[in-house]
Amino acid sequence: MNETHILIGLGAIGAASLACQWLAWRLRLPAILFLLLCGILAGPILGWLDPQALFGSLLFPLVSLAVALILFEGSLTLHLSEWKEIGSVVQRMVTIGALSTWAVIAIACHYLLDFAWDLSLLFGTLTLVTGPTVIAPMLRVVRPRASIANILRWEGIVIDPIGALLAVVVFSFIVSRSAGEAWSSSLGTFATVIASGSLLGIAGGWLFGLTLRRHWLPEYLQNLGALAAVLGIFIGANLLMHESGLLAVTVMGMWLANMRGVDVKPILHFKENLSVLLISGLFILLAARLDLNALLALGPVTLILLAIIQLVARPLNVALSTAGSSLSWRERALLAWIAPRGIVAAAVSAIFALRLQEQGYAQAHLLVPLTFLVIIGTVVLQSATARPLAKLLNVAEPAARGFLVIGANPVARAIGKALQQHGWRVLLTDSSWENISAARMESLPTYFGNPASQHADANLDLTGIGQLLALSPSSQLNDLACTRFRPDFGKANLYTLSNAHEQRLSEKHRLNSELRGQPFGHPAHTYGQLASLLAHGAEIRTTTLSSTFGWIDYQALHGSRATLLLAFDPRGWVHVASEHLAFSPSVDWTLVALIKPTEDDIRRPL
16 A cells, blocks of 8 residues: 555545534534444445555554553543542442453354353453443433442443453453463463553553652643653553553553542543544544454344343343342332443454464454444333433433533532522532632532533533533633533533633634523623622521512612622522523512622621
8 A cells, every 4th residue: 555545544544534423413412323323334335444554564553552542541531549438339330240251252153152161251241341432421411310320420430340341351362361371370471461450550550650749740741741651551551461451551540540639531531532533534544444254254143142231131130230229120220221331442452362363363354344243233122211311210400500610719619509598409510629619618519620521521420401501701711601401411511711812802803602502690790890899798588578578679789789690480490691581470470680889898897
């Protein structure tokens, strides 16, 4: 293949990756579905993409390094300190439940497809992992009760690195006995792989963590240093002991995530962005290599296997994990239905299949198409049926009415508290730990991080939330949040603080109003104005109108001292006040406003 064809191929993969990610974002579906379908269409169906011809001998090393980086990024999210916080149900789902799922899939694979036991066990580890990248988009569509959503979200986060680690361990054991050695020798090789991978991973994690903690690298080189360290540990481990590299980078990530005094958030953010790039290109390439004829030759038995995974393995997992819990049978039924497979399954299966084919395993080439069948089958089936099933079981949230609040500053906390006191769900987001801590002290739910980050896409729990209040002092962040969440909430449900600086700009320098939210407050104020009012004694007060004290009387009493923020009608619905009021308060309406103190209030002694 000449240089021109290679450049065209790489450009086409990049364009297709972007198109798939954008389509997934617009439709709020897992991106993996579109990436795999794109690869299958471009590869085995139309014959436009041949990864082997495009990359030649570089294909296998590139796939290996990409998988190593994906596993490292996943393991960075496993914080052992959160183990007690995730609840007993999630703990059992990722331990006892995961083992039961593994056993059911392995047994079914062995007897239905006549796979050898070692390949059946490996296939079981590959297909027991869900993952946040497929769970989060599905939860936004399904909108189950918070109890169900939290369990599914935490399961996806925790099972990701655990499942990858289990898969690497099983694969290492298979490879250690592939040379036909005696069991004692195979176990010795297996133990050496585990020991060398673990020790090198711990050493690499500790050394790089020490580098970060003591600031031996400037901040702008930390991401590059992390990338170099991961690749170095992966290559070094494989040179020290064949097939121990993936285990080493997984252990390295887990060690860094739990090392005291080491902040991995900047590295994690960089790795998330890098993983999006790697995953997008990798999945298209892997799907293009699928042997559809071999998969079709297995016949309808593959659909039986998929049915067992969906109807036997998952319900058994949930039954074992929720025994004795307070969850109702309806909630357990929905948990037993939702378990889409994702990134780890697809990425790891490809590298393992290539390795095992080199070792002479005749059925290894079926691992990738079978894994992709499970991914596509579970994602398509559950995306199409989970929301109707949740409604049928009466465990779906009603119309999303809660508020995502951008900022956890004093203004945002005061307004969030007012909403919470009236029974409305709020979630405050901020990148300032000081603000987040203050919000948590006031019992306000929070997300520590940038709401427009890749991590937020996977971990921000928007169950029951359908409106946005952009209350950050940064107008750029407010505008970014409005742009990011417009597809989720709709323009009519976006509200942002006024920006005095932008109002002074000419039209050609001003941000398009279609990309911003409606001005918040009546009259609209900037963040500085609201913060100043609060600092000088203004209070958020609640007033219920009556037949003897109506809206006109309220305005006459408070005049320009009142900034109307929210209004609750007699049906319990909330109306957000904007620059131009879209509602007319009347009897039995409850108004929430920021009231500036009078001069008498200021002079009155305490």
